Amino acid sequence: MPLRGRRVHERTSGSLPRRRGEREPLHPDRRTGPEERGVNETPVLDVQDLSVQFRLSRGLFRRKRVVRAVSDVSLTVAPGETLGLVGESGSGKSTLGRAILRLVPITSGRVVVHGRDVGGLRARALRRAREQMQMVFQDPYSSLDPSMTIGANIAEPLEVFQGLRGRERDQRVVELLELVNLSPYHIHRYPYEFSGGQRQRIAIARAIAVRPALVVCDEPVSALDVSTQNQIINLLEDLRAELGLSYLFIAHDLAVVRHISHRTAVMYLGRIVELGPSDRVYEDPAHPYTQALISAVPIPDPVKARQGNRIILRGGLPDPGNAPSGCPFNTRCPFAMEICRTRMPGMTPLDRGGEVACHLQTSGPTLAGRT
Numbered sequence: 001m002p003l004r005g006r007r008v009h010e011r012t013s014g015s016l017p018r019r020r021g022e023r024e025p026l027h028p029d030r031r032t033g034p035e036e037r038g039v040n041e042t043p044v045l046d047v048q049d050l051s052v053q054f055r056l057s058r059g060l061f062r063r064k065r066v067v068r069a070v071s072d073v074s075l076t077v078a079p080g081e082t083l084g085l086v087g088e089s090g091s092g093k094s095t096l097g098r099a100i101l102r103l104v105p106i107t108s109g110r111v112v113v114h115g116r117d118v119g120g121l122r123a124r125a126l127r128r129a130r131e132q133m134q135m136v137f138q139d140p141y142s143s144l145d146p147s148m149t150i151g152a153n154i155a156e157p158l159e160v161f162q163g164l165r166g167r168e169r170d171q172r173v174v175e176l177l178e179l180v181n182l183s184p185y186h187i188h189r190y191p192y193e194f195s196g197g198q199r200q201r202i203a204i205a206r207a208i209a210v211r212p213a214l215v216v217c218d219e220p221v222s223a224l225d226v227s228t229q230n231q232i233i234n235l236l237e238d239l240r241a242e243l244g245l246s247y248l249f250i251a252h253d254l255a256v257v258r259h260i261s262h263r264t265a266v267m268y269l270g271r272i273v274e275l276g277p278s279d280r281v282y283e284d285p286a287h288p289y290t291q292a293l294i295s296a297v298p299i300p301d302p303v304k305a306r307q308g309n310r311i312i313l314r315g316g317l318p319d320p321g322n323a324p325s326g327c328p329f330n331t332r333c334p335f336a337m338e339i340c341r342t343r344m345p346g347m348t349p350l351d352r353g354g355e356v357a358c359h360l361q362t363s364g365p366t367l368a369g370r371t
Helices: 093-100 123-132 150-162 166-179 196-208 226-243 254-260 278-283 288-295 302-307 338-342
Strands: 045-056 065-077 082-086 108-113 133-136 214-218 246-250 263-268 271-277
Touching: 045 093, 065 082, 065 093, 065 246, 065 271, 082 093, 082 254, 093 108, 093 133, 093 214, 093 246, 123 133, 123 150, 133 196, 150 166, 150 196, 166 196, 196 226, 226 246, 226 254, 246 254, 254 278, 263 278, 263 288, 271 278, 271 288
Parallel strands: 082 246, 082 263, 133 214, 214 246
Antiparallel strands: 045 065, 045 108, 263 271
16 A cells, blocks of 8 residues: 555655644635636636436335435636535535535536536546546545555545656655645554544645645534634635635635635525625625524624624525425515515626525515615
């Protein structure tokens, strides 16, 4: 097995990438989006009308139930951009991320990664395409092979996709460990010997080993303490800026998503209900569901927290196998009209940036003081 029980040929310290400090506070907001950098390139990720359905058995002699986990989702991620994806548990965020990487079957729609339509690729072609799209999972321990050293875990994609062997591969593994601020002296240790934050760094090193165009981060910090979360977020930002990576960043912590993302997409019951520049979405949310999510974000200032208007939604997330007709949010929306119960709203552009799927923006009354 590679890198197990063999000496690693390390570079001299002068040729290694710089070490990143163990910083706890989040970096100041220094997002440089594609627009600010003057980049006008083909999207790294282009998703059009993507749907994912599962058929669940309800018994030996009963018809299978169709669960619509993702419905008609369209979005893009530009080179060097981080697109945040937020929503309640069960809204379809993780399923969407896995469908983009073809880890779950796509029912319909189109997924183009780095200029290549990956939706219809067969196994061998899909394996080659995955060099351009990698994933960082919520639980790093389950994504690493516990029987392999961390060096072997990181080396595996280098061997599979780039055919690296021997000294060249080993030096690349050392560089990757340095990139995620781990000592190369740990290269022969096993995943169980590391903390959760360190294991996530190892998983990130493995994901970026072949310099993919797109990295899907599925709740990468939700299982970590706050200090470690900040360190991992800072690391992801450093790597994006240094390597030109693009992220689809899935999370339920809205404060984290606002900090790291250039744009934010809000997902509810398998559909995108709002998408726009992150600052606009958080400061001036257009969809009632987005407003409810933002109102639940903790405010450090107790005075402002008491003055804030927390929006309490009635009921819970509907069963995806029995979604309501019309707008999926109409059963919980305090502003629902008759049209909301009968007709699905399309995405409507907003003058203040982005777009929203809400009848209130086109035919309804003023929403929370906004038109």
